[in-house]
Amino acid sequence: MADVDDDTRNDCHGGDSVPSRIALLGAGRMGTPLCGRLVSAGHTVTVSDPRAEREAPVRSSGADWAPSGTIAATGADVLITVVPGPDEAEAAVPDAVFAALAPDAVWIDMTSNSPSTARELRKRAEAHGVDVLEAPMGGSPDDAEHGSLRLFVGGSADILDRCRPLLEAITTPDRIRHMGGPGTGYTTKLLINLLWFGQATATAEALLLGRRAGIDLTALHDTLAHSAAGSDFIRRDLPALFTGDYLRSYGLDRIHDQLKVITDEAHALGTPHELADTVLRIHARALDRYGPIDGELLAVALLEERAGTLLRP
Template sequence: MSEKEVIGICGIGRMGSAIADRLAARGFRLVLWSRGGVTDEFADRNRAEIALNLASLAFKSDIIITSLINDGAVDSVLSKLVETSLPGKLVVETSTVRPDTLRRFSEKIKAKGGSAIDAPISGGPELVREGTAGVYVGGATIDFKRYLPVAEALSDRIHHTGALGAGAAAKIVNNMMLCGYWEVLKEALLTGKKAGLSVETMLDVLLTSPGGSPALKFRAPRILGEDKSIGFPAKGALKDATLFAEVAKSFGIDTPAINAAVESYRTCIADGHGDEDLSAMVRTALEKG
């Protein structure tokens, strides 16, 4: 299309705000709605219009992006969205939810004249604002191609992973790996500390070895306590890890590493670090150990 489509964003939390910031910076017109409201300051900064309700957002937007906290929030918003008319609208679900969450609404969206894809984002708000987050898309090819100009504004790692629900499944696979990585890192660093190694030495070794990763390089200063910024909070990591374990269990898959991570994050949060970056799970375990 020669002219950018108007993007409606449902949910202006950490990720929704980052999506809005990035798309506004890339020249997209935005319409915003959030269950908790949208401030005039935020809307003005992004040259965006605030919708009074979901029906208004749907009417004024071409592509409707949902960025919400969990399955319950997505279910609530989509239940209201399908009560309105959606002729020619593309609903894009970007939250971290079960693969079947959007599929349950697919026929209702079609009956209202719209279509839907799931396109969850891998990476925190800082990567979204830089345009370097990962995007995993599940849905029809025609809908994927329509969304591609928007996805390209958000990401340099875009994967069309299959039919509706495949994007959510791919996000779960990717983030299960990361979740397990942080748990194993905690266990490895605790072992090394007991063996007499400093945390600085161990991270230096890991960051120049196959045991390192871009994620570790990014969060090493936070593990060392040198950086207090928050990429993704520990309480969010617990929410996601719990979801991953539940989805795997529904398929009969045992997840001892993810289960251990769940317990580690619970301990971290119980100790008062839920609002800190997810790496606090590793850092605080080392401080205690």
């Protein structure tokens, strides 16, 4: 794509007086609250989702609805995709969607995408003169609603600067982290997930062993939380597990797919991945046992089942 002077390009926010025309593809648990925040910030948002039943909540947020991604994208300055994974991202943005955007438009992909899948989509977008920024999210639907998501941004620093005003309608400036060039945002999100799910399974194994050895779980939890082994998982998330809450906010099949992507990336890049393989294998067994249902801690449920013990104080 030819270089263009910054003062001749559309900003993501459309300048100080003209809000962006945004096409948002994906009106699920994350996309719908993000849509509401963008509308509240004064942007004109048109949403498309394959599920027709999502039209009512989208319209109630003040956004428009389009029956297809191409129609939603027509004349838009900014395209935002908030879909579950790589397959959905590829299906959401055929060439017709990129071709329908306004000149000098920007595509912001907030999907937990595969770096390899995104690489091919980025080439197609750039062939249509569309700039690309990846900004996968860390957080829950509640975080999306209240503007406290973390965004792991990969791509050009110049494009990020253009899009900061729009991203700051979604979250606070300190939660927008530029990780580097294309692919680094996706990889960062996947590494965070790998470590979190690894901590969850390792902690569960330790607690099951401690309980079998006769240690009170409440005392062990408090001791671990304030020790060198302490982590956000132990301090923040473990109490939910102790009440029987397996954090049913995300599908086990999606978790498995993301762990598979990052272990494949490690294999492709030639870095050690024995522990990553183990975390993936445990989640694959959990998926076989429970099926594609919601539950971020269902691998822990599998370990409890194998131990014949529930982690309840």
